[in-house]
Amino acid sequence: MKVFFVGAGPGDAELITVKGARLLQEADVVVFAGSLVDRELVRTYAPDAEVYDSAGMNLDETTAVLANGVAADKRVVRLHTGDPSIYGAIQEQMAALDELGIDYEVVPGVTSAFAAAAALKQELTLPEVSQTVIITRMAGKTPVPERESLAEIARIGATLVIYLSVSMIGEVVDELLRGAYTPETPVAVAARVTWPDEQLLEGTLSDIAAKVKGAGIGKQAVILVGDVLRARQEGLKAKSLLYDKGFSHGYRKGIVA
Ligand SMILES: C[S@@+](CC[C@H](N)C(=O)[O-])C[C@H]1O[C@@H](n2cnc3c(N)ncnc32)[C@H](O)[C@@H]1O
Structure with missing residues (x-):
């Protein structure tokens, strides 16, 4: 018997993987x-x-439930939101099981960044x-290394997906403006994506x-930033070569005009 860490996806019950759903169906704990x-x-x-809700439990308590389940030969699932590897605090749980x-095994899930992009x-x-x-993310109770401050990351000008920070949206904007972004840089905020109140x-x-602030969004949202967000209104700068008629690759011969 082992513990399965399973990503539940962003909310919509159909967005769990087939494997994750099967493991839940088979679970005793x-x-x-x-x-x-x-x-x-x-x-x-x-x-x-x-079923145990980990919201009110500490690491020792959740570990004890997982360990007792395995000791009793029960099938045990530790279910996390989105993908367990993103702000899921699973490493400490796996270390406790190692001790x-x-x-254990980890089954990935759809993280909110990708659910937001889809929405x-x-x-x-x-x-x-x-x-x-x-x-x-912005630093909260969990600190962020100085070299990864938003102002530092914003110097790259890449597409950003910022978790756990919508309650600090004013500071997020200030930090981003200190990097490569401008007041015109497009931003999207996706709150409770795939839930009925998305x-x-x-x-x-x-x-x-x-x-x-006007929409009253204070938590459970991701902030997407970057010029890619212009494409739906302003059109594409360039298409990818992947489906270009003249581009050959291992699976398709391009048409030479
Ligand atoms: C503790 S983290 C967990 C992230 C999760 N492991 C994932 O992969 O999406 C919680 C943060 O994830 C984001 N989040 C989780 N579910 C979301 C949803 N349905 N819509 C938008 N953001 C969500 C929010 O930024 C929230 O503050």
Whole structure:
């Protein structure tokens, strides 16, 4: 028996992977991040499991539930929102299981950055605009290394997806303006993406803070920043070569005019 760390996806119960859903259906014990994962999703896939909400538990307590489940030969799932590897605090949980000699596996999920891009119908990597996506956050209770401050990262001018920071939208804007972005740089804020009360806001660095405050968005949102966001209104600067008629690759011969 081992513990399965499973990504639940951003909210919509259909956005969990097939493997994650199967593991939940088979689970005897589920520990889930109740502040972000829908209890309904847990009920749907694991109606008969013993269910623990980790929101009110500390690391020792969650580890004890996981370890006791494995010791009792039960099938144990630790369910995380989005993808477990992004701000999921799974490393410390895996280290605690290592100390106890308990095996585990990680099943990925759809992180909110990609759910937000899908909701906006937006590619994050566009030729001649940006080929780099950076997932980051402002410092909160968890500090961010100085070299990764938003102002520092903003010097690159890549597409940014900023988690855990919408409550500090004013500071986010100030930091970004100290880098390669301008007041005209487009920004989107995607709140509770794929939930029934999803909100999508679009603006620029000059007006997004007022829009976020006006919409009353204070948490559970990602902030997307970068010139790729212009493409839907202003058109594409360039198309990728991947589907270009004249471009040959291993799976297709290009047409030579
Ligand atoms: C503790 S982190 C967990 C991230 C998660 N592991 C993931 O991959 O999406 C929580 C943050 O993720 C983002 N988030 C989680 N679910 C979201 C959703 N449905 N819509 C927008 N942002 C979300 C927000 O920035 C929130 O503050």
